Amino acid sequence: MKHxxxxxxxxxxxxxxSIRRAAERLNITPSALTRQIQDIEYELGTxxxxxxxxxxxxxxxGELLVRHIRDQAADLDxxxxxxADLSGVRRGHVxxxxxxxxxxxxxxxxVEAYRARFPQVxxxxxxxxxxxxxxxxxxxxxxxxLVLQPPxxxxxxxxxxxxxxxxxLMRVGHPLAMDTGPVRLRDCLVxxxxxxxxxxxxxxxxxxxxxRRGVELHSTVESGSLEFLRNLVLRxxxxxxxxxxxxxxxxxxxxxxxxxxxxxxxxMIVAQLRGRLLSVAAAKFxxxxxxxxxxxxxSELG
Amino acid sequence: MKHxxxxxxxxxxxxxxSIRRAAERLNITPSALTRQIQDIEYELGTxxxxxxxxxxxxxxxGELLVRHIRDQAADLDxxxxxxADLSGVRRGHVxxxxxxxxxxxxxxxxVEAYRARFPQVxxxxxxxxxxxxxxxxxxxxxxxxLVLQPPxxxxxxxxxxxxxxxxxLMRVGHPLAMDTGPVRLRDCLVxxxxxxxxxxxxxxxxxxxxxRRGVELHSTVESGSLEFLRNLVLRxxxxxxxxxxxxxxxxxxxxxxxxxxxxxxxxMIVAQLRGRLLSVAAAKFxxxxxxxxxxxxxSELG
DNA sequence: AGCTCTGTTGCCCGAAACGCAACGGCCACC
DNA sequence: GGTGGCCGTTGCGTTTCGGGCAACAGAGCT
Numbered sequence: 001m002k003h004x005x006x007x008x009x010x011x012x013x014x015x016x017x018s019i020r021r022a023a024e025r026l027n028i029t030p031s032a033l034t035r036q037i038q039d040i041e042y043e044l045g046t047x048x049x050x051x052x053x054x055x056x057x058x059x060x061x062g063e064l065l066v067r068h069i070r071d072q073a074a075d076l077d078x079x080x081x082x083x084a085d086l087s088g089v090r091r092g093h094v095x096x097x098x099x100x101x102x103x104x105x106x107x108x109x110x111v112e113a114y115r116a117r118f119p120q121v122x123x124x125x126x127x128x129x130x131x132x133x134x135x136x137x138x139x140x141x142x143x144x145x146l147v148l149q150p151p152x153x154x155x156x157x158x159x160x161x162x163x164x165x166x167x168x169l170m171r172v173g174h175p176l177a178m179d180t181g182p183v184r185l186r187d188c189l190v191x192x193x194x195x196x197x198x199x200x201x202x203x204x205x206x207x208x209x210x211x212r213r214g215v216e217l218h219s220t221v222e223s224g225s226l227e228f229l230r231n232l233v234l235r236x237x238x239x240x241x242x243x244x245x246x247x248x249x250x251x252x253x254x255x256x257x258x259x260x261x262x263x264x265x266x267x268m269i270v271a272q273l274r275g276r277l278l279s280v281a282a283a284k285f286x287x288x289x290x291x292x293x294x295x296x297x298x299s300e301l302g
Numbered sequence: 303m304k305h306x307x308x309x310x311x312x313x314x315x316x317x318x319x320s321i322r323r324a325a326e327r328l329n330i331t332p333s334a335l336t337r338q339i340q341d342i343e344y345e346l347g348t349x350x351x352x353x354x355x356x357x358x359x360x361x362x363x364g365e366l367l368v369r370h371i372r373d374q375a376a377d378l379d380x381x382x383x384x385x386a387d388l389s390g391v392r393r394g395h396v397x398x399x400x401x402x403x404x405x406x407x408x409x410x411x412x413v414e415a416y417r418a419r420f421p422q423v424x425x426x427x428x429x430x431x432x433x434x435x436x437x438x439x440x441x442x443x444x445x446x447x448l449v450l451q452p453p454x455x456x457x458x459x460x461x462x463x464x465x466x467x468x469x470x471l472m473r474v475g476h477p478l479a480m481d482t483g484p485v486r487l488r489d490c491l492v493x494x495x496x497x498x499x500x501x502x503x504x505x506x507x508x509x510x511x512x513x514r515r516g517v518e519l520h521s522t523v524e525s526g527s528l529e530f531l532r533n534l535v536l537r538x539x540x541x542x543x544x545x546x547x548x549x550x551x552x553x554x555x556x557x558x559x560x561x562x563x564x565x566x567x568x569x570m571i572v573a574q575l576r577g578r579l580l581s582v583a584a585a586k587f588x589x590x591x592x593x594x595x596x597x598x599x600x601s602e603l604g
Numbered sequence: 605a606g607c608t609c610t611g612t613t614g615c616c617c618g619a620a621a622c623g624c625a626a627c628g629g630c631c632a633c634c
Numbered sequence: 635g636g637t638g639g640c641c642g643t644t645g646c647g648t649t650t651c652g653g654g655c656a657a658c659a660g661a662g663c664t
Contacts, residue, residue, distance in 0.1 A: 028653065031656095043304065046388075053609080056610090068377060332642075
């Protein structure tokens with residue numbers, strides 16, 4: 001909206017750390033930008049930036065102002081979304097930060113289902129680890145986060161919380177694929193392992209559990225890409241560890257849950273930033289997501 | 303602030319109910335205003351006003367937008383106030399809606415004390431009954447309300463709540479002024495009464511209590527002005543009923559609490575609008591007010 | 605010293621906001 | 635059933651404001 005053009009300039013200068021870089025991103029000249037900043041500082045009666053040799057940095061007043069600007073912009077989005085909803089067709093945008101494990105099946109399915117109902121709603125899906133996901137929420141870069149093992153944070157407001165039991169993943173034909181029930185971890189460790197690396201929460205969870213009982217882990221292959229690990233599993237008799245919700249339906253793949261005596265289930269949550277009102281589109285998508293997870297948890301019990 | 307000029311136009315048209323009246327209040331021409339409204343409606347992709355023969359009225363989308371505009375303006379005030387506070391001197395403004403009983407002594411005292419510490423802070427004090435006070439909060443015309451017998455309202459967020467025992471008020475020399483302890487209501491009813499009229503919560507409280515026990519009330523003088531009643535009490539041997547906090551220190555006046563078996567104490571609260579963040583100035587004034595009331599309640603117990 | 609990065613300023617232009625005057629519609633009152 | 639008053643709206647001229655261009659001043663680095 002037009003009226004917060006000048007305020008968004010402030011936010012961009014704060015982001016970029018310099019007038020010239022911000023001006024470039026905003027497609028205006030540094031001179032125009034400098035004047036806008038000066039006008040606002042004059043109106044407030046106080047500077048909001050420190051002028052350093054290598055750029056601009058927010059001072060305390062600026063921090064307060066920028067926070068207000070971001071809040072304000074997010075709230076306006078929400079209002080526009082509500083207004084659009086009044087006219088019947090839902091428009092809007094949903095920004096989701098999620099762990100890698102969910103982009104294989106769950107998120108695409110849910111986005112597709114949602115967009116089938118509301119084609120006018122756009123999506124931004126970013127893959128982030130659990131720490132980055134919280135940061136994305138706090139920076140208003142994401143409306144919702146869908147992550148494993150959420151870090152304890154007061155800014156996080158859970159909309160759903162559930163358990164995911166880690167599964168041993170192997171190809172059909174692998175010795176472990178003979179059975180379908182739970183498998184003990186020690187039975188996995190005798191095979192070659194293809195594990196997520198330490199950039200993923202799954203690995204931290206595994207390492208933590210093994211460290212407590214002094215078991216040594218020597219993985220044959222490590223990767224930050226779950227998709228790569230699955231593709232490797234299809235080609236060799238290696239065993240990977242992944243969460244069931246991230247394992248695609250593939251007749252060539254077989255998975256068995258790890259006995260919970262060996263590995264505690266991981267926590268999985270849908271969350272938003274505490275204190276923030278979601279747009280209609282984001283709120284309804286969260287509803288859909290939570291409904292699916294509840295339905296799924298129910299069917300797994302039954 | 304400049305950037306919400308066009309938005310404040312919308313709010314003013316909503317308030318005034320017509321472009322021409324709003325234009326006059328804003329010191330611009332109707333043509334300029336009409337264009338601004340059209341621009342905003344174009345940006346939103348939907349009208350926000352119904353055009354009636356006798357003016358403009360908000361539609362549903364407009365209601366949402368205007369609420370956002372008011373929220374946003376109030377939040378900006380709060381941020382400006384916080385920023386001003388950073389520089390040491392506190393600036394800002396406090397808008398208070400209070401019952402008539404408090405303008406005699408308490409509010410002027412507190413405003414004076416506050417302004418002695420922070421001369422740059424301005425005040426707006428409006429006298430409102432308990433219903434109007436809540437309305438003033440909801441319309442963002444007041445930051446704080448100080449009222450008796452608050453109506454139950456989900457929008458009201460109490461910052462302090464206490465009891466005020468009604469007092470019989472008479473001049474020194476009046477037969478009832480011989481004693482200082484509690485007085486029974488029936489002892490008052492034998493004298494000529496000068497009571498608040500039904501525009502004041504005190505009267506509703508009295509009527510309610512008397513109706514329950516079938517006592518008939520015949521007041522000699524009624525008035526909507528507590529100050530007038532006090533001046534009358536000074537000139538005649540009449541008895542008035544007022545709350546102690548509203549009775550000025552005057553050696554010619556004598557007051558005795560009504561026995562609580564006859565009249566339950568009235569509730570008195572300091573409140574803000576639920577969900578709203580107060581400016582620094584208003585928050586600190588509320589703190590001061592609450593501190594005084596707590597101190598006072600404590601000393602009355604001791 | 606010189607080079608490069610920063611923010612800032614003077615001057616000019618184009619777009620956006622505004623004021624003035626006039627137009628067309630609706631309602632009430634005569 | 636005119637008719638006056640109030641309403642929102644529009645065409646046009648004027649002013650104001652945002653923006654681009656080029657040049658300048660200061661700080662850090664080589």
